[in-house]
Amino acid sequence: MSVKTQRLDKFLTATTDLTRSLAKKALHRSEVTVNGEIVKNSALQIQASDKVCWLDEPLTLVGLRYLMLNKPLGYECSSKSSHHPLVTDLLGDLVNKDQVQSVGRLDVNTSGLLLLTDDGQWLHRITSPKYRKAKVYRATLASALIADAEERVIEGLQLDGDALPTLPAKLERLGPLSAHLTLNEGRYHQVRRMFAALGNHVEALHREAIGRLWLDEDALAPGQWRELTEAEMALVAAQ
Ligand code: URA
Numbered sequence: 001m002s003v004k005t006q007r008l009d010k011f012l013t014a015t016t017d018l019t020r021s022l023a024k025k026a027l028h029r030s031e032v033t034v035n036g037e038i039v040k041n042s043a044l045q046i047q048a049s050d051k052v053c054w055l056d057e058p059l060t061l062v063g064l065r066y067l068m069l070n071k072p073l074g075y076e077c078s079s080k081s082s083h084h085p086l087v088t089d090l091l092g093d094l095v096n097k098d099q100v101q102s103v104g105r106l107d108v109n110t111s112g113l114l115l116l117t118d119d120g121q122w123l124h125r126i127t128s129p130k131y132r133k134a135k136v137y138r139a140t141l142a143s144a145l146i147a148d149a150e151e152r153v154i155e156g157l158q159l160d161g162d163a164l165p166t167l168p169a170k171l172e173r174l175g176p177l178s179a180h181l182t183l184n185e186g187r188y189h190q191v192r193r194m195f196a197a198l199g200n201h202v203e204a205l206h207r208e209a210i211g212r213l214w215l216d217e218d219a220l221a222p223g224q225w226r227e228l229t230e231a232e233m234a235l236v237a238a239q
Contacts, residue, residue, distance in 0.1 A: 005045040005046060005064075007042065007043050007044070007046070008027070008032070008034070008041065008043070008044040008045075008046055009024060009027070009042035009043070011052060011059070012054065012059070015060050016054060016059065018054075023042070026054060027039065027041075027042055031055050032053070032054050033052070033053045033056075034050055046064075047064065048064045048065040048066070048227055049227060051093075051095050052095075058095050058096070059095075060095070060096045060099065064118065065094070065117055065118045065119070066115070066116075066117050066119065066122065066227060067091075067116040067117065067225050067226070067228065068113065068114075068115060068215070068216060068225060068228055068232070069090060069113075069114045069116055069220070069224075070113070070114075070216075070220040070221065070222050070223065070224055071113075071114040071207075071222070072090075072111055072222035073108070073110075073111050073222075074108060074109075075089070075108065076108050077104075077106055077114065078105075079101060084108050087116070088102075088116070090223050090225065091116075096118075099118040100116045100117065100118045101116065101118070101123060102114055102116050103115035103116065103123050103126050104186060104210075106207060107205070109205065110137075110205040110206070110207065111222060112137075112138075112205075112206040112207035112208060113207045113208060113210055113213070113214070115236070116225070126210070126236060126237075129186075132184045133211040133236075134183065134184050134209075134210075134211060135182070135183050135184075135207060136181075136182045136207070136208045136214075137180070137181045137183070137191045137205055137206065137207050137208065138174070138178065138179075138180055138205075138206045139178065139179055139181060139195060139204070139205050139206075140177060140202070140203045140204040140205075141178065141195060141200050141202060142200060142201035143201070144177065145200065146198055146200075149171055149179075149198050150171045150172075150173075153166075153168075153170065153171040153198075154168050154169070154171075155168070156168060156169075157194050157198070159193045159197055160193065160197075162187065166183075166190070166194060168184075169184065169194070177203075181194065181195075191205055192205065210236060211235065211236045211237075212235045212238055213228075213232055213236040
């Protein structure tokens with residue numbers, strides 16, 4: 001799947017009650033601006049970051065935004081306000097940002113890769129258990145891992161309150177107190193609960209990858225976001 005762009009005239013008919021010929025007239029009458037500039041070219045390609053206005057009213061870009069955010073600590077992945085700021089508060093002046101939702105969730109105390117979109121079908125495809133996207137977390141631990149931690153994670157751990165053990169997962173030691181954990185499912189506080197089942201405690205948790213898509217830590221400081229590229233859209237959709 002590629003990053004969506006749309007011709008300006010199609011964009012106008014999709015976001016207003018203008019017909020295609022009325023949209024063309026509106027363009028000729030200089031009623032349409034893109035990023036503050038009057039545009040008359042109906043074939044101009046519009047993408048997620050563009051701010052399109054008709055008669056000074058911003059128009060909604062539905063199903064066009066696919067974003068990668070480096071989620072900082074202290075932000076909540078929810079649509080309602082709580083006592084924490086929301087990840088969507090980090091999207092600045094993105095047009096109609098209230099239509100953007102996070103693709104899955106990270107805890108308030110977890111940082112790292114978070115995808116956001118206003119395309120409900122895409123969100124469903126990436127989060128559906130049917131597609132089992134692997135997720136890679138880097139955990140900083142309170143104490144050294146037990147000797148057979150890798151085997152126990154492959155076998156599956158019984159978590160408090162859950163009927164079934166966890167699916168086979170992969171644990172890789174990165175240092176005396178840090179490890180990568182790769183999961184193929186997403187239960188409530190799963191990483192923290194898995195390390196608790198190993199007799200450990202997670203001090204810090206950071207998501208690095210979803211599927212084959214890795215967080216662009218070089219370009220994105222905590223709290224920064226950018227649009228996914230076409231190559232990244234393909235990577236995250238790939239099995
Ligand atoms: N597991 C957790 O414990 N927290 C997260 O945010 C994600 C996975």
